[in-house]
Amino acid sequence: MKTEVKEVTFKVPNKKEILKETATKIIEDFKNEHGEDWKLNCHEAIDNEIMKFQGSLEYWRGIRKLIK
Numbered sequence: 001m002k003t004e005v006k007e008v009t010f011k012v013p014n015k016k017e018i019l020k021e022t023a024t025k026i027i028e029d030f031k032n033e034h035g036e037d038w039k040l041n042c043h044e045a046i047d048n049e050i051m052k053f054q055g056s057l058e059y060w061r062g063i064r065k066l067i068k
Contacts, residue, residue, distance in 0.1 A: 013021075030038040030045075 026042065027038070030042040034041045
């Protein structure tokens with residue numbers, strides 16, 4: 001019995017490609033959901049996510065300082 005081995009290559013997307021794909025998906029979703037006001041709503045949603053992240057980051061930094 002003869003076994004054939006095939007070479008497989010994987011393409012790992014770079015950061016720029018990931019950001020572009022994500023931005024395109026977000027833009028499409030917001031255009032479909034909000035119509036003409038999509039950009040304002042999109043910016044507000046992104047700002048809210050940034051604020052959540054900053055709050056969480058400050059929380060975990062505070063916890064880390066207490067664990068010494």
